[in-house]
Amino acid sequence: MTPAARRDALRALLRAAELDALLVTDLVNVRYLSGFTGSNAALLVPADGERGTRLATDGRYTTQVAAEVPDVPVLIERDCARGLVAAAGADGIRRLGFESGHLTVDAHAALLEVARDNGEVELRRAPGLVQRLRAVKDETEIDALRTACAAADAALADLIAAGGLRPGRTEREVAADLEQRMRQHGADAPAFDTIIAAGANSAIPHHRPTDAVLTTGDLVKMDFGALRAGYHSDMTRTMVLGPPADWQRELYALVAEAQGAGRAALEVGVEVAAVDAAARDVIIKAGRGAEFSHGLGHGVGLEIHEAPALSATGAGTLASGLAVTVEPGVYLAGRGGVRIEDTLVVRPDGAELLTLTGKELLAL
């Protein structure tokens, strides 16, 4: 879908919400709707047609914006949102939606003054409209996600083949090695701060790599992804250095079963909370519910965390084209933890797996 087609889809949502236009200030949403990737921008999208659509950015981006956004008039102004509210007023727009889940209280207060001074613009809270569109990926976006996932798969395969996961290396060294290999396989950057967590550290869900040394007998949890052309992959694998102990095998089997149940629950029309429950129930029945301390997964795309949230408190149902992670974990404080995570796309005939690295317990 072109940016223009996305703006067209947004217009239908604006009309349904009885808005004359939307002021888009979230830069990821600006990128989605226009193609612009600069670090300071806002976009005005009127509900009644392309006329009046405007992108604002500052003088550093004059050249870049001309190349990236050939089809929208550009306003060069440092305070992008202010410039667009004034423009909306001049265009006779009255009910102007703003991204209330993104705009800060101070920024909103400043825009209220601009609105007061520019015709009869009335600022209305309009959270999450573009996020709703972004959640459903088209085939071009799914291809981008697939490429990002492939870079992560290939990097991990390389790392293992090169003996990069071995006792004596530090978590930090392994993380740097894995990130470098993702780059060699086409990643623009890591999708987020790589987690390499060995031994007892693997029981810390969001551990950051330290100078801790990998040791025989450790569980090693690796949560990492590649960023490629704006799209993020997300995968976690956990392995053991040397022969697994019984408790490690059991823990791994439990999480693998829960992860499989979560993946199997990814069907069009299912409640997101039911997907979380499908995996969580496996862990609760094993008496480990308290040690699975986070949601099952999240949407992934232009952001590493986006709609929908697959959690017990999440709302809504699955639609075809959603890209989500499924990542149960069980963490035994002081001993070690296991998390297994894939990135998948919801399809009418079941979920398509994008992260293809195997999920058998690997003993290195």
Next chain:
Amino acid sequence: MTPAARRDALRALLRAAELDALLVTDLVNVRYLSGFTGSNAALLVPADGERGTRLATDGRYTTQVAAEVPDVPVLIERDCARGLVAAAGADGIRRLGFESGHLTVDAHAALLEVARDNGEVELRRAPGLVQRLRAVKDETEIDALRTACAAADAALADLIAAGGLRPGRTEREVAADLEQRMRQHGADAPAFDTIIAAGANSAIPHHRPTDAVLTTGDLVKMDFGALRAGYHSDMTRTMVLGPPADWQRELYALVAEAQGAGRAALEVGVEVAAVDAAARDVIIKAGRGAEFSHGLGHGVGLEIHEAPALSATGAGTLASGLAVTVEPGVYLAGRGGVRIEDTLVVRPDGAELLTLTGKELLAL
């Protein structure tokens, strides 16, 4: 300064602002005031003493928060801000400041409801208080910045020594090479997306590396930095592949003169706008004012961009201990651009340079 000493300094600002407490939701500020580095947290700091100080985070961080924050009681709750507003109400706090430059309109609306249900808490806008403290660095922070700058200096020296800047390589390859070398010199990660811009691309102030090939005769602009222990370095150097043309020499000499004038203007008590003007006037006098399309510099520390802004519209004066960049640039669309940037610390006896790579025009 310990996190506890920083909270003490904050309390003086809270009392001056007639607040009973501050709700800190900006994660960088939470880190600064507590040492906690997780991705979901908020902090409550009462004005009248440490009693009542509380950190909220979610169940993923139980282990990490205990290790990182030994001296503050922890509330485990997913909606951190909500939990702390309720706690503030129970403690009898009335005038509760919130970070209105960070909290979104929707998050604020949700907290208003919590405040209504919990005693007589009144939410008051209190932007930028912690940022004001953070702008002035202590010697431990300056050491961290120095170490981050040294990693970038060493990486660039290595890259040049290894012949890594040569015709035939792509911008993307050079960026990956430089980032890898920063890691080898102790960087946890790049401080921001590395800019490598060759030939006409160097005229794009915020260019992202592409598959464009470095060619003899190109200006090559490199804007990069290292992240180390939470602190960011920021440096730009521009060089020429092969013997420089006259226009390249002249452009370089102009920017170097402006950059020197900006550095020389860094004195305690000087208006930030005057620092911008010191460099900008050099460029304006040469008739290139329109081609210097951004501010002169910015504060740098736990964030790559923080207070103060060194720009024509910036307010305030320089204090000892500020860490700032000085980075004028002149960009000739379609031909090439030069930017020269250092990270420096304002000291009573003049600015201390932290980025030590030489600034003569290098022809490789």
